[in-house]
Each structure stands twice: as structure tokens, then as C-alpha cells.
Amino acid sequence: MSEQYDLLKSILLEKSVRTGTFTLASGKVSDLYVDCRMTALDPVGATLVGALGWKLVKEDILPRFPEVAAIGGMTMGADPISLAVGMTSALEGAEKTLQVFTVRKEPKDHGRGRRIEGNFQAGDTVVVVDDVITTGGSTLKAIDAIEAEGGRVAAALVLLDREEGGRQAIEERGIPVYPLYTRTSLLGH
Template structure:
């Protein structure tokens, strides 16, 4: 599995990681910008994200005896990651496959007025996903939306933890965070 880890890391560094001066979604200034969507929406990147993500999710399910119904997070960053992990679960372990959903920033203004779309229902036990965490704000918004809709978040799966307090903010809510990479592991710091 280290081959998959190394291949995905190389692709992230090539396509998604930039240095310079940036303003992040939180409004904070940073010398590092990570746009995981570019990697997760790449055909090879999606395959690697699915393989590594499902391996990590499945290990957590087995080690803790969890039952997970679905995986998803805030649109747009979580969408390709959730779909890749869900598809890999269906291909590798059809008996253990997990469904996929996404969360709108605001409830839909028409139709059924849903904020969570896809394969999610009240009572589901889920993995919440984010592409990058900095402060943890968008992941916490996703957790709150899931809880309002009657779901239970068992843990968070994050592609990259920037190591700027987001993990602690999420874990303070009682939600463990599992990250595939961190700033340190990506940049060798």
C-alpha cells in the first residue's frame, strides 16, 4: 500500500500544492495553498484516493467494530473523495460497501429543500469527509448538518491536514480525525 501512498503524494505535490502568499477560505494568510480537487478530479488521482481512502476507512471500521452506512461532506471539496472511496468500497468489498452523499452550503431553496443530497437518511452512521482542514470550520459545518438531519458522525476522513488547529477543533467535538497526509508528511517538514 505504500506504493499507492507514495504515488498519491507525488500527484498531490505536482497538481495540488503551491507555495507563495495566499488568502485561505478562513481569511487567514498562508505560505501554502493546497487545492486537492485538482488531484481528486484527476482520473489517476481519483483511483489512488479511492484505494488509500477505502483502506484507511475499512481499517478503522474493522479495528473499532463500526458500522458505517455512508460517506460524504461539504460540496465541492469532499465530493470526489467521497465518491472515489464509495466506489472503491463497492468494487473491493460489495458486502461492506458504503453509500455516498454530499452537503450543500445551504438547504436547497426549492423542491424538498434538502441540504444533504444523495444516499443519506436519518439514523445513518457516517464518515464525514473534507479535502483540506485548516481551522476545521467547513468540516464542523458538515458535522452540524449531518447531526441536524439525524445522522451520527463516527469519524472524519481528511485528505490533507494543514496542521493549523483544525484537527483539534473537530476532535473537541468528539469526532476523531483520520488524515491521509499532513503538511509535515507532504512537505517533509
Template sequence: MANDDIRAQLKSILLEKSVRTGEFTLASGKKSDLYIDCRVTAMDPVGATLIGKLGWDTVKAELSERGVEANSIGGMTLGADPISLAVGMTSASDEKPLQVFTVRKEPKGHGKGKQIEGNFNQGDTIVIVDDVITTGGSTLKAADVLEASGAKIAFALVLVDREEGGREAIEARGIPVVSLFSRSTLLD
């Protein structure tokens, strides 16, 4: 299936399951006429498969264009988890698959007290993931944790950019942002 067909199918599922209009208060505290819950699409088996295919093709192209290799993919739990896993699973058929990790909101209160779980090693070059960016806050918080643990961030992969300043905030930090969809492309 061509990427245009995959993109069209994924857009259809996002619009059906994840996009709502009305009056909402977002996690940032901002009011908005648009609510996007990508977890519903990313946890749908067809949606996850499409995210995996489109995401992996996008990651491969972006890494190639930048002349970089990445070891792993992940981001702040819970939004990034199903997206990272879908892309990681799709990458398994490649000769250099991506390992998958997740970043806890706070360090674990027991055991080793880890904040990064899964397949992450200090010094890894990673792709950081978020489901939706509005202000960029959760992506930047995950970036803080990852960089403090020695990660080199190749770029951020985002399912939907709400086009409300998040991309600019993340890129101001020196992290390029690649989004599969934006408010404009979803609602065109």
C-alpha cells in the first residue's frame, strides 16, 4: 500500500475516533475548540498498523536525509507509547530495527528508581515521540530526562501538530519536528 493510501486511511480513522470539536480545556490549561485524543487511534489495531507503516517510512526517510542512525524510539508515557511501539514493531523487518522505550512522568519510587523504561542505553541516538503537540511541554519534559541520561535526539516524530506553538518551542531547543499530520492537514 502506497504512503498516500496509508495516510488517507489513517486520517480517516483519526477523524472518526480521535478528533472532536467543541469547547475543551487542554492539559496545558489552554481553552480550545479542538480536542485530539490520538490514543484511541493508536490503540486501534488498524490505526496502530497504519501509524507503524507511515511512521517507520517517515523515520527512515528523515534519518537518511539527516545522515544519522538511531538506536531507539520513545517518549513520554502514555501518549507516545503505542506510537513508539507501532513504529518499532514495523521496523523489525528492517536490518537496523529501532528498540522501544518509554519515559515515566516521574522516576519510579522503588527498585532502581528509573524514569526511562525499556530498551534505552546511555549515549543512544533516539527519535523522541509524542502523540499531539500543543505547547510542546511534554515533548520537552521527555527531552530533558533523555538528554540528562545521555541521549542524543535526532528529531521528534509527532502524530499531530495542533499548530499552536509547540513545534516552534521544540525546534527552539534544537530538536527538529516531523509531524505526520497537522491541524491544517487533518481539517483541510
């Protein structure tokens, strides 16, 4: 892999990976907890996430889905990743700059009462983002919200696939998953 990939991996291992006994958002108990926000909110980590995420979008997703207009996912895990990838697309002067949005867990109870905030509108084809997928539950909730608001999800970009069935659950919906890392590539087992 690349020097950037190896550096991001080392930051993930240092800042985000913890071993022990943890109850995950899915309710499952695991020996591994990965808090990708610690890496994605680190300036160097965010820069690398943006560079590697944009490379993956540009080389793997856009050739298959050239109509993709925006990138985003469930707050809060997806937010720094989506913004980093979108900013990198703009900084690179890409022909296609990705707009960025975020999906709220619940609609706002004031103002316009929106569930999706930012640069998203009905009819957009998007890449959904998640920091970590285990069962795929939070990614699927984001997909449901995007589709309910009239969007089309072309693909899912994830920082880490724990390889515990989430990828398969998302792909069963016809949405290909593109992980930057898997449990195997991150930990070697």
C-alpha cells in the first residue's frame, strides 16, 4: 500500500483501537472497540482520511457511478469523514467536487424539521459514509433516511469494516461497500 495508507493505519491503531470487553451500538459484546472519531478529528488523521477517501471515490466509485453529487452519513461518526473527502475533492480542483451533508438521528423539532442537513436535495445520487460498520445498522438507517428524502445511494464508503456481517447486510440492499480498512487489514487477524 501507500505511505499515506500506512500512516493512517498507524494513527488508527494509536488513537482509535482499544481492546478489552465492550458493548457496541449494535448491542453485541466485542473484544475490540474502534472510535474512529479520535482519528478523523485529528488534523493529520483527517487530512489522510480525506486523501485516501477521495482517491477511493475518484478511482473506484465515480467510474461506476458518475452521477454521484454528494457525500454524507449519520451524524456524528460520518461527519468528519464526509467533510474531509469533500474538502479534498475541492482542494484537488476535481472536475466533480462532492457536496457534503449529514443525516440526523431524528428530525429537528424546530425550524424546518429536517432529517438531512447540508448540501443535499431530493434527486441527488450520493455516497453514504460511516466510520465503522459491524452489523451495518446505522449505515442502513442513514440509507433509509436518504431514500425517504428522495435521494439515491450509489455506494457506501466506510473507514473500517469490522467484518462482522455489516458489509453483507448493506450489499443485500444493492449498495456496494468500499472500506478503507477491514479488521484484517488493520489488525492482521
